[in-house]
Amino acid sequence: SQQGEEDPQALSIQEGENATMNCSYKTSINNLQWYRQNSGRGLVHLILIRSNEREKHSGRLRVTLDTSKKSSSLLITASRAADTASYFCATASSSNTGKLIFGQGTTLQVKP
Amino acid sequence: DAGVTQSPTHLIKTRGQQVTLRCSPKSGHDTVSWYQQALGQGPQFIFQYYEEEERQRGNFPDRFSGHQFPNYSSELNVNALLLGDSALYLCASSFLSGKSGEQYFGPGTRLTVT
Numbered sequence: 001s002q003q004g005e006e007d008p009q010a011l012s013i014q015e016g017e018n019a020t021m022n023c024s025y026k027t028s029i030n031n032l033q034w035y036r037q038n039s040g041r042g043l044v045h046l047i048l049i050r051s052n053e054r055e056k057h058s059g060r061l062r063v064t065l066d067t068s069k070k071s072s073s074l075l076i077t078a079s080r081a082a083d084t085a086s087y088f089c090a091t092a093s094s095s096n097t098g099k100l101i102f103g104q105g106t107t108l109q110v111k112p
Numbered sequence: 113d114a115g116v117t118q119s120p121t122h123l124i125k126t127r128g129q130q131v132t133l134r135c136s137p138k139s140g141h142d143t144v145s146w147y148q149q150a151l152g153q154g155p156q157f158i159f160q161y162y163e164e165e166e167r168q169r170g171n172f173p174d175r176f177s178g179h180q181f182p183n184y185s186s187e188l189n190v191n192a193l194l195l196g197d198s199a200l201y202l203c204a205s206s207f208l209s210g211k212s213g214e215q216y217f218g219p220g221t222r223l224t225v226t
Contacts, residue, residue, distance in 0.1 A: 031213050041219050042202060042217045045214050045216060045217070090154075092213055098143070098206075099154075099160065099197070102147075
């Protein structure tokens with residue numbers, strides 16, 4: 001079963017715009033991770049945020065975590081056509097950090 | 113430094129057959145996890161291997177089994193294939209004692225059951 005839900009399911013923007021994706025989850029977590037997947041291939045790890053962190057940055061990526069609302073958001077600034085992909089959030093629970101539970105994903109299309 | 117590798121890339125099998133998928137973890141990693149990703153869905157955890165033993169398992173039937181070798185590489189075996197087993201199978205490696213918790217994924221094996 002899927003742990004979380006991602007919103008929106010699909011997002012289409014112009015190059016240069018910002019893209020925001022949201023993820024909600026159900027149980028207590030140790031950490032939350034964001035992955036990117038191009039055309040049904042392998043997942044690329046983007047960023048990990050721990051349950052005691054509220055915000056994290058990596059290049060053009062900004063992730064926030066609100067454990068009281070059990071939600072996270074991924075912001076991609078100044079998007080590029082190469083950012084076109086599916087984005088997944090995955091949670092590792094407090095009691096079981098080895099098992100990642102993924103959301104359904106957000107499909108992002110960045111138009112040149 | 114080689115990342116996670118998987119073989120084969122694509123595979124077509126007939127219902128009822130058996131299949132074996134292979135995974136080599138990233139250098140320095142000792143733990144391998146397997147995930148199944150149906151079309152349009154997020155990956156679902158099958159099981160995880162560490163020290164050649166199944167450490168934990170997701171909600172998959174016993175038709176799904178695995179193995180980890182002394183060099184940390186791993187195999188996923190699926191018996192009595194069903195049409196519903198058609199999916200992308202992803203292998204992920206990690207360092208069990210690592211603090212980061214990150215898992216590194218391979219490119220996947222696309223299995224089609226006809």
